[in-house]
Amino acid sequence: MWQTLAIASVFFPGLFALSVRSLGWAAPAWSLKDRILLSSRMVSSVQATMATVSGIIVVLNCKDVVHDRYWLAVEYVWVIVPYMIYDIYIMYFCHWHKSKDTLEKKHSLASVRSFLEKDRLMVTHHLFILVILTPVAQYFRGELGDFFVGCIFVAELSTPFVSLGKILMQLKMQDTLLHKVNGILILVTFFLCRIVLFPFMYWAYARHMGIPIYMVPFHIPMHCNVANASLIAPQLYWFVLICRKAVRLYSSSPSAKNR
Template sequence: LVSSVHAVLATGSGIVIIRSCDDVITGRHWLAREYVWFLIPYMIYDSYAMYLCDWCRTRDQNRGPSLTLRNFLSRNRLMITHHAVILFVLVPVAQSLRGDLGDFFVGCIFMAELSTPFVSLGRVLIQLKQQHTLLYKVNGILTLATFFCCRILLFPFMYWSYGRQQGLSLLQVPFSIPFYCNIANAFLVAPQLYWFCLLCRKAVRLFDTPQAKKDG
């Protein structure tokens, strides 16, 4: 529930920021800076909530706290790294290092949270053992669609938006911006591509199951 509320607020903030910035570089909106203060405690909470869930699943195994923590970090290293990068890299960039530039792109990054409610609903349905219901399948399709649009296509959209304003084609933009911007975007999109591949594999298994049973 908390993740979904955060996702709605972040997505709403992103939409407002994007629509308010006529200039993708110098356009300003106060939410681009102020919403980050809400993002910080959420990321800390989300990391702790994941640890508590992991601890509840493994507490019957009589593991010590240090071993439980190590196993948690090992199993969730990509997600923990993702949260750490947001807290220790993206937050300083968004709050101070970028100066007064780039509110539009901050709004775009906020939009990446649109898929979170669908991901959360999918997990709830799994816990309720509703994997074979129509709701679960429809939610899976919406998860894939929102994840692809707001976490994968988001990056070409930002390049395209910059290029349109500067009179450049999409292919010209990577060569017209600082190299570190391309590197940063590559680091941001890489885990999204990995997670999207996992979602696609899961979707294939889900929709192949009825046919496999029928053939059997």
């Protein structure tokens, strides 16, 4: 636990700093703000890939979805904890750099307040994972449910595509075929891994217990239903936003989008 926490606490900030420095050498014409934004998205993609691979490994190694154990289901949570703390700070740091023209040049309560107003849902989501889901995943569930922890890890599959979409927009490549294909991948992976994932977990439990899927909410502890509802609610909101962006992307001509 402590070794994993220490390594992850150094790895993500170190990777971010290395990326910013490397982009300074590779693209000296880029502003510091551009290098910071791109680096934050690259680190996010790295973590998401690590989480997805870990989740797939856990899921494939847990044939009994309730009782089977696999070490990554516990160990990778200790990677997520420092990442979430790092990511909250980096989100603020990116917001401050993007808003320097309208905010004070130095960090202040005003800049923190502006960040929290703009990204309150994402910050709440991160804090929910840290304060609620981490204790549940590591202690309160006992030795049950590694399969479902692995499923939650797989939810990160859409993140690299979301990050790539932002990077392409940052590079002024939003009218390219790559951006449109990536948009389709965002929709598909987000829908499957952040929306369909939750009914799938209920179906897997129902199949294991030999009960109808509609009986699962009454067969599992109430806090499991509350946790799942708390996780899927923001995903549904973000999916609606993604769909709206997709409609604009695929229905507007390049000339219309440039007006």
